[in-house]
Amino acid sequence: MESRLERFREIIKEKKLLDSTLAILHWDIETEAPKGGQELLSQMIGNISLKAYEISTSEELNEIVEFLKNMKNELNEIDKKEIENYSEEMEKLSKIPPMEYKAYTELTAKAQGVWEKAKNENNFSIFKEYLEKIFNYNIKFGKYRNPNKNPYDVILDDYEKGMDRKKLDEFFKDLRENIVPLLKSIQEKKIDNSKYIDGEVSKCSQVLISRFLGEYLGFDFNRGIISESEHPFTLTVNMDDVRITTKYIKELPVSAIFSTIHECGHGIYEQGIDEKLKYTLLADGASMGIHESQSRFYENILGRSKSFWEPIYEKLQEKYTYLKDITLDEFYLGINDVKASLIRVEADELTYSLHIMVRYEIEKGIFEGKYKIGDLPEIWNEKMREYLGVVPENDREGVLQDVHWACGLIGYFPSYALGNVYSLQIYNKMKKDLNIEKILKEGKLHLIKEWLGEHIHKYGKLKNPEEILKEITGEGLNSKYYIEYLKEKYSKIYNLK
Structure with missing residues (x-):
């Protein structure tokens, strides 16, 4: 079990490092980056998001987690809770097609610059198409994850567990x-x-x-x-x-x-x-x-x-x-x-x-x-x-x-x-x-x-x-x-x- 747990830690740390990289890119795009550089940054965010997605939904990690879930009585409080949280996140992500996930992360990265331009120019029409796509993706992702539940209830639960x-x-x-x-x-x-x-x-x-x-x-x-x-x-x-x-x-x-x-x-x-x-x-x-x-x-x-x-x-x-x-x-x-x-x-x-x-x-x-x-x-x-x-x-x-x-x-x-x-x-x-x-x-x-x-x-x-x-x-x-x-x-x- 120890070797599986150690490998789980290695993979999660790799995922967290990618998340930290994404955070820095998002910081840059929202604070210091020139307007002309936002297209490339959006592509970088989409690319790294896909890599993080692939790690999170990998077969190796899935097998390790399934093994550790069966050994949960032998895990400490932190490992047990982390396995539980990961299982929930993996279930959410695994139901979303990888390329759609990548496209969505690129879309939201670009949309922030478009929103700022629309706000500064007081022109909703500039942002309308992006906003429509963002909502459509969220509706679609909600249905992917639970076709028997209203997609908004699915999304609300992400931010506050049990909320609808x-x-x-x-x-x-x-x-x-x-x-x-x-x-x-x-x-x-x-x-x-x-x-x-x-x-x-x-x-x-x-x-x-x-x-x-x-x-x-x-x-x-x-x-x-x-x-x-x-x-x-x-x-x-x-x-x-x-x-x-x-x-x-x-x-x-x-x-x-x-x-x-x-x-x-x-x-x-x-x-x-x-x-x-x-x-x-x-x-x-x-x-x-x-x-x-x-x-x-x-x-x-x-x-x-x-x-x-x-x-x-x-x-x-x-x-x-x-x-x-x-x-x-x-x-x-x-x-x-x-x-x-x-x-x-x-x-x-x-x-x-x-x-x-x-x-x-x-x-x-x-x-x-x-x-x-x-x-x-x-x-x-x-x-x-x-x-x-x-x-x-x-x-x-x-x-x-x-x-x-x-x-x-x-x-x-x-x-x-x-x-x-x-x-x-x-x-x-x-x-x-x-x-x-x-x-x-x-x-x-x-x-x-x-x-x-x-x-x-x-x-x-x-x-x-x-x-x-x-x-x-x-x-x-x-x-x-x-x-x-x-x-x-x-x-x-x-x-x-």
């Missing part, structure tokens, strides 16, 4: 019934606190603050970097090379603050995975929902609290000089201003999940044959009107605002809303173990990072989302803490009865 349309419909219904009335009550107040954060800040000053915030939160710059991209993201080469980006907008300087804090939440998670999981298939987040719970926890629960800024507000005022005459209390009101906005990444904490509902219902409608890709700009605008009461004036502010579909991340968006809910469940337990207010006021963020590392980060994929939640909170997904948090926080801010 029925569960999400109930989940979003609960959020909608509680958030929309609260939003209307706030809108009736007609209070505009955005004046406290309106201003202009040079890119240079924003870069310095982003670096400072990363260090303050505990992001390890010896094992990570921060750069700039059209759409902020986190990319992991491995746990010792975690790369995050933000976007600097001169006239919207607070944007970079919160995208940096958000991405640091992802990055700290990746850097906190136990060293013993390196080069295994478990060196990743438990799920996208759990991953988003970490980024949303840092961005909103910590980053939008007044206590977080108390020790560092003067530091922020030094670089964001327009804040010199804005008190911390006013700044707190500004960063928690509630306003129905067009852009998801700029959305306030309260309305954010409504943006996710728009995307979820569109994805579901496409998979169910209800919507056509060519009609998405109009469908998008109508749903924005229905849920948020605002309508984009152009596609740049509407259907083209997110890069996710260009990357092939179909079914990913619900993870953001799930992450919001998970984050409050986790926070509710953390408050019983730690004096969060005291920790924030004293600037001892390492204590929070250590708690998260011990309860979540170190496990990687060794534990699934349900196991993590139940071990921390004693229950599964429960939106009541999130809803109570929003009602309490914003009723206080807006003096609601």
Whole structure:
């Protein structure tokens, strides 16, 4: 058995090295690569993806895994879980024809550049053909994998195990019934606190603050970097090379603050995975929902609290000089201003999940044959009107605002809303173990990072989302803490009865 296990390790390490190479190529294509070089990079990504696919579905690896599955009682916890995870992934991949998989990876690599061009030129028609192909591939792949199941349910399960349309419909219904009335009550107040954060800040000053915030939160710059991209993201080469980006907008300087804090939440998670999981298939987040719970926890629960800024507000005022005459209390009101906005990444904490509902219902409608890709700009605008009461004036502010579909991340968006809910469940337990207010006021963020590392980060994929939640909170997904948090926080801010 030992020789088989050793060979399994060798093959998986080879696969992980290819994955790391792909990560670097994706980083390059999304940050530094010249436009003229994106065609070649896309071909390189397709070629290496095919090699990784061939390793994952090889007869040799399949035979080794089948042997080890029969010996699972003799395996340690890590080997057993990795064999289990690999078997699931291999089953998914083996049902997709290799050349179709290669073509799809090349398509999504190219589509990101096309999306950026379409967004910059405010021209959905440029991107339409690519988007149609991406959705068609996902529908086709879902059917390949399970012809007896709706392909969207198949895809949703990839991002959050056990999730499907029925569960999400109930989940979003609960959020909608509680958030929309609260939003209307706030809108009736007609209070505009955005004046406290309106201003202009040079890119240079924003870069310095982003670096400072990363260090303050505990992001390890010896094992990570921060750069700039059209759409902020986190990319992991491995746990010792975690790369995050933000976007600097001169006239919207607070944007970079919160995208940096958000991405640091992802990055700290990746850097906190136990060293013993390196080069295994478990060196990743438990799920996208759990991953988003970490980024949303840092961005909103910590980053939008007044206590977080108390020790560092003067530091922020030094670089964001327009804040010199804005008190911390006013700044707190500004960063928690509630306003129905067009852009998801700029959305306030309260309305954010409504943006996710728009995307979820569109994805579901496409998979169910209800919507056509060519009609998405109009469908998008109508749903924005229905849920948020605002309508984009152009596609740049509407259907083209997110890069996710260009990357092939179909079914990913619900993870953001799930992450919001998970984050409050986790926070509710953390408050019983730690004096969060005291920790924030004293600037001892390492204590929070250590708690998260011990309860979540170190496990990687060794534990699934349900196991993590139940071990921390004693229950599964429960939106009541999130809803109570929003009602309490914003009723206080807006003096609601």
